[in-house]
Amino acid sequence: MGSEAPFQLPVVDFSQLNKQNPDNLIIWESAKTKALAALEEYGCFEATFDQISPNLQNTVFDELGRLFDLPLDIKQKNTSDREFHGYIGQIPFMPLYESMGIDAPYILEKVQKFTDLMWPDQGNTKFSNSIHTYSKKLWELDGMVKKMVFEGLNLTKYLKEHLEATNYHLKVMKYRAAEASESTMGLDSHADTSILTILHQNGVQGLELRTKDGDWITVNVSPNSFVVMAGESFNALSNGRLHAPFHRVVMNANKTRLSVGLFSMPRIGMIVKPPKEMVDEEHPLLFKPFDYGEFMDYFCMAGVKKDTYGLKTYCGLPV
Ligand SMILES: O=C(O)CCC(=O)C(=O)O
Ligand SMILES: [Fe+2]
Numbered sequence: 001m002g003s004e005a006p007f008q009l010p011v012v013d014f015s016q017l018n019k020q021n022p023d024n025l026i027i028w029e030s031a032k033t034k035a036l037a038a039l040e041e042y043g044c045f046e047a048t049f050d051q052i053s054p055n056l057q058n059t060v061f062d063e064l065g066r067l068f069d070l071p072l073d074i075k076q077k078n079t080s081d082r083e084f085h086g087y088i089g090q091i092p093f094m095p096l097y098e099s100m101g102i103d104a105p106y107i108l109e110k111v112q113k114f115t116d117l118m119w120p121d122q123g124n125t126k127f128s129n130s131i132h133t134y135s136k137k138l139w140e141l142d143g144m145v146k147k148m149v150f151e152g153l154n155l156t157k158y159l160k161e162h163l164e165a166t167n168y169h170l171k172v173m174k175y176r177a178a179e180a181s182e183s184t185m186g187l188d189s190h191a192d193t194s195i196l197t198i199l200h201q202n203g204v205q206g207l208e209l210r211t212k213d214g215d216w217i218t219v220n221v222s223p224n225s226f227v228v229m230a231g232e233s234f235n236a237l238s239n240g241r242l243h244a245p246f247h248r249v250v251m252n253a254n255k256t257r258l259s260v261g262l263f264s265m266p267r268i269g270m271i272v273k274p275p276k277e278m279v280d281e282e283h284p285l286l287f288k289p290f291d292y293g294e295f296m297d298y299f300c301m302a303g304v305k306k307d308t309y310g311l312k313t314y315c316g317l318p319v
Contacts, residue, residue, distance in 0.1 A: 007217040009209075010038040011225070014144055015050040028148075035145060036152035039230050043243035044209060044219075047145075047198075047226045052137045054224055059130045061202040064258050067127070068098060068174040070118060075100060077117045083300040085169060096186045096251055098174045105135035105170035105262070135170050138198050138226075138262040142168075145196060145228055146264075153241060158275050162237075165270045166195060168262060175206065175249060175257040186249035186257070188306045192231035193292075193299065194263040199227040204257035210246040219247075232311035233266055236287040239278035246307060268293030288315040 012035045016027050038045035068075070072090070078100045080086040089098035102114045108128065115128045143163065150159040175186040186206055199207065207219040207227065221227055235244040251257060266272045273289035290311070299310045309316070 006220070009042060009219060009227070010034055010045045011048060011222075012038070012045050012228075013048045014141060015048060017144060018051065018140065032148040032152055035148045035228075039149065039228075039234075039242045041243065042209065042211065043230045043235075043245035044247075045228055046219075046221060047141060047228050048222075048224065049137070049141055049226060050224075051140070052134060052224075052226075056130060056134055056137075057200070057224065059126070060134050060260070061258050063124075063127045063130055064172050064174070064202075064260070065256075067100070067118060067172065068258075074118060078114065083296055085171075094185075094187065095182065096175045096178055097249075098176075099171050101172070102131070102135075102170045104168055105131060106139045106168065108132045111135070131170070134260075135262065138170075138200075138260075139168060141226065141228075142196055142198055142262060142264055145198075149234075149238070149242070153238060153278070155275050155277060165267045166264050167267050168264050171261045171263060173259045173261070175251050175259070177254040177256060178251050184251045186251045189246045189248040190304060190306065191244045191246050191309055192229060192263065193233060193295070193310055194231035194265050195233040195237065196264050197229045197231055198262045199229065200260045202256075202258040204253050204255050206249045206251050206253065206257050207259075208248050208250055212243065216248075231263075232309060233272060233292065236272060236290070236311060237274050237278075239274040239283050240286045241278065244309070266292040284319060285317055286319065287311065288317060290315045 012031050014031065017031065021027065035045060076087050078087040080101065085101040085103065087100050091097065102111055104110045111128045111132045115124050146163060147159060150156050178184045189210065201221060203223055205220055207221065208216050209219050210216050219227060230242040230244050232244045234242045269291065271289045271291060279285050295311060295314050298314050
């Protein structure tokens with residue numbers, strides 16, 4: 001398949017929304033309508049957000065470049081008791097890919113702890129401070145998107161408890177350029193298991209998205225833009241209103257691609273189910289209520305299967 005036609009994801013501008021502006025409500029409503037429609041149709045949109053300045057973006061990617069240049073044994077000190085949250089790399093069937101992760105990155109101490117592991121002797125305040133400031137802004141963007149979705153689905157009264165039942169994880173990724181003899185597949189097709197993922201890249205393209213019709217489209221992300229994507233948990237929480245798209249990374253460029261994802265996930269131990277307003281005769285319940293931690297245990301044991309919805313396999317109900 002693969003459509004060659006240039007495709008532009010809907011673009012939603014968040015730049016004005018957290019500033020004092022007499023037209024705020026009008027801007028908010030129009031951005032909200034656009035964001036929700038895009039998440040329903042594509043599970044995805046492009047966000048512009050001037051709160052993360054080009055200068056901060058450059059600093060973050062410079063620092064990430066330095067991070068991935070550290071020796072492997074240092075990078076492997078990034079461990080986690082949660083699957084996929086620590087160092088990942090050197091995988092034979094995904095040789096271009098490496099990633100590391102920081103939980104709750106909007107808390108400075110969490111970032112500092114990671115930084116101290118990576119630079120045990122001299123530390124790296126530039127890394128901690130820039131990653132922390134940047135993550136906090138991404139987290140604010142996540143909050144605005146959630147508010148739009150909850151308002152748009154008439155679920156505003158559930159927003160606060162929803163946000164309190166959410167965990168955040170920052171994943172930083174590196175895809176090296178493929179050699180002539182290698183496959184250009186950087187990351188195989190998958191849907192995120194998260195609620196929402198916000199992606200950002202260092203200007204090197206590679207993200208591809210599968211539409212509901214099954215066509216693969218290249219997402220050409222504008223410089224300074226972010227990609228906001230719904231994961232399967234949001235699909236379940238909205239009882240199917242939001243689409244969780246399959247996506248992958250293909251490295252056609254011969255430059256290193258660095259990317260960052262802020263993942264929000266249901267807190268472990270909380271039972272995830274859609275608000276009752278989402279379920280009716282026309283919208284029968286799509287997933288059995290689940291615990292994200294138990295689902296992740298299953299997901300890791302069963303193995304990530306390309307082009308397969310993990311959550312749906314785990315607790316999807318027949319429709
Ligand atoms: O690198 C990217 O842009 C995408 C990464 C991704 O899809 C993921 O980590 O789930
Ligand atoms: Fe993903």
